[in-house]
Amino acid sequence: MTYNPPKPTTWAGREHPFPPELTMPVPDLIRDSFVGRVVYHASGRRLFRHPEEVPGFELPIRYTQQASRPDSPTAPSSDSTLSGTRLEAAVGDLSKRTSREMAEPMGDAKREERLPTHRHESVAAEEVLHLHGSDPEKGVQEKQIQEEIQHSYIVDWYGPDDPECPENWSFLKRVFVTVQIAWLTFAIYIGSAIFAPGIPDLSAKFGVSSVAASLGISMFVIGYAMGPMILAPMSEIPQFGRAPVYMITLFIFCILQIPTALAKNLGALLPLRYLAGFIGSPPLATGGASLVDMWRPEDRVVVIGAWSVAAMGGPVLGPVIGGFASQAKGWTWTIWIMAWLTGVTWVFLALTMPETSSQAILYRRAVRLRRLTGNPNLRCQAEIEAEHMTMNEVAMMTLVRPFYLGFREPIVAFWNVYIGILYGILYCFISSYDVVFIEQHHFTLPQNGLAFLGIIVGVVIGFIGFLPWALYILKPKFARGDFVPEDRLPPAFFGAFLFPISMFWFGWTSSANIHWIVPIIASGLWSIGAFYMFQAGMNYLADCYPRYVASVMASNDLFRSFVGAAFPLFSAAFFHNLGVGPALSIIGGIGAAMLPIPFLLYKYGHRIRALSKFAD
Incomplete structure (x- = not known):
């Protein structure tokens, strides 16, 4: 009995890179999680694949036409018969362009349905582009960005009901991710006040005054005041996104609790408390932005209100938990509880928290489409804008x-x-x-x-x-x-x-x-x-x-x-x-x-x- 391999499938005129038998459907929460992304890349993109990489997926016609053009690897021509998503020359404010304005088909092709009105540029990019409204140099930069966008095929949502768009996720999925963001915020915020009941014990064991011991609270709070100046802009970069920043910083935060609990003097303790606050700050600074990614404006007032309950609950419940821990086992157990809490939180979120940033999702889609179609001009708007952000502009915005x-x-x-x-x-x-x-x-x-x-x-x-x-x-x-x-x-x-x-x-x-x-x-x-x-x-x-x-x-x-x-x-x-x-x-x-x-x-x-x- 001989084995007959399946006939290769084609995709946008090209042979599909993966045979059908390698398709392994997984829930999108796991596929898009931090662990799912690691498995995806570690397997050479053969596991936990996205819809575009699965045989039988029907690519929107505007991308197949672009991929089939003989000049697709180069800048697109001005052929008026081309049907595709191309940005019109934006006049005035870049931040006021919406995906409706970006999705104008060319020529006589059938007009596509309006896409979700997501803001594609990041908060950071949007702000940088408004640094100097009347600055001639800034005007030149905006013109360059517009020209680059015009010479690229903008990767957008596939339609108004694109399931990858965070605003189109099911209600239960959005609620689930909202609870995750709230829990993550609580798990970090509790780290400031949980330390307070252990101050008398720490003061006695280290031989310092209660005011000096209280610096353990102050250094943590100063840390998460300074952290967002560096770490929050990273979550706005489409190549990073929010989820990797959350997961990497939370992992480091959890590890930092170990030497903190083992510290034998104030000189070792205070820098570690500062570093923990600094590295744990992203959820406190951008948690609200993650909710804005998923919920429409009319719903955000309730959702952000619920998230605020979790944010206020952390510092308030900290003394409740820390009081029992410090009386039973001393001040170190207030820190060990933090290590256990954030460790369990990291495992849970790393397996189930998806990316919520639209610009990061669209950037990853653009990378997949470039790889599968061979057209390097398929790019997302935020990707282009991020490339034009200089370190001086980011420093101006954050510092x-x-x-x-x-x-x-x-x-x-x-x-x-x-x-x-x-x-x-x-x-x-x-x-x-x-x-x-x-x-x-x-x-x-x-x-x-x-x-x-x-x-x-x-x-x-x-x-x-x-x-x-x-x-x-x-x-x-x-x-x-x-x-x-x-x-x-x-x-x-x-x-x-x-x-x-x-x-x-x-x-x-x-x-x-x-x-x-x-x-x-x-x-x-x-x-x-x-x-x-x-x-x-x-x-x-x-x-x-x-x-x-x-x-x-x-x-x-x-x-x-x-x-x-x-x-x-x-x-x-x-x-x-x-x-x-x-x-x-x-x-x-x-x-x-x-x-x-x-x-x-x-x-x-x-x-x-x-x-x-x-x-x-």
Whole structure:
């Protein structure tokens, strides 16, 4: 009996590189995961293949015509009978080109269906292209990019229902990936405050003051303030994407916990805590961007709100877990828990987290199409734009402009101060809880950690109260198209009142002769207000400065993280010297003085934006 090999199949006029029997269908979550990508390349692209590489796949006609042209390896001609996806010469803003404008067929060929209106350029590329709107050199660069795009065949989505497009994923898949992003953010964010209950034990074993031991918190927070300046832009590069940056940095973060737990002195511990915060920062800086990749604008307000619950839950639940661990096994077990948590998280995400960046997905598609068709001119838009980004431009975006906008733009400066104070108070609570509940109410370390659950309950209540406004007021505005940035601010009206009220309440009800539940209720009230302020402020900044969102978010992240890093260093002395009531009254007074600003921005924000050359 003789073996008859299958007849080779053809693909776009070329023999298919892989025979049909090598096709092994796998769920796309696994195929597109970090491990799936490794298996794909390690097997010589024979396993975990993509639809274009499977025999029988019907390539859209515009790519087969391009591949069959005799001059396809060179720059395409201006033949008006060619049917394909070619960008028209963009006039004005590159960032305002959408895939509808890119997908104009040429000649008499049938017009294809409109493609999903994804922004193909990265946030970084979009911002760099707006560095100097009137700069002649920048105008020359934009012209060069336009010409290069015109001489390339732009790889786009195959149609409005392309399953590779993150916005077209099933609802359950998007929810699953959203939970992954939220869990990843929680697993990193918990690393700052979980260390706090172990400070007394560390101080005693290392023979240092409690203030010096508190630097373990501050260095971690400073690390994840500085990390996004370097690591966040990497996720915007189409050749990288978000998932590899998440997975590589999370793996290193997990490994760093081992020498941290084994450190024998403060000189070894503090650099490791800084490195851990630095290398673990990508989910904190770009987690929201991953959600924006998948969800349409009218849905993002709810999804990002849910993600914020996880982000706030990390620092709050840290003392709860760390209190039990440090009392049972000492400060090192707060670090070992971090190693176990992030290790399990890495394994789970490495097997199931797909890429969400549209420009990265399209870049990988362009690479596959170039390899399979032999046409080197098949490229994605983000790939072309990324090649024209210089290191000076990226440095300007990540290192210079965040400070410039933070001090020059009134809207950015205000929210930096407001959110910075809220963020600092979150870490300030760590010290105040020790004074209130351990020294005055005689709680144990685990009991003191449980007192933080009041903040978690407040965040959940805040999110539940946020949903009706998001679903029935804000979402219809997106649907009708009459949304303006100031529509984000009404939740801040409530937050602005709850902030000072909760500070006065907590401060003056913290004495031992008042039941401990009273200040805990006040902390829950604070977290409701903080949640509303975070939601309003961060989204308002992004809506006011869409062209410079990367720099604006970096500015806010830097400011609030440095404030958060400073508060643990003086909080203990602050509360001991002044008393909890007077100390929090000072902070509450600052909150009361800032109370009118959300109302003023709601009324006059459009005028302030009109005076800015950065805001839209």
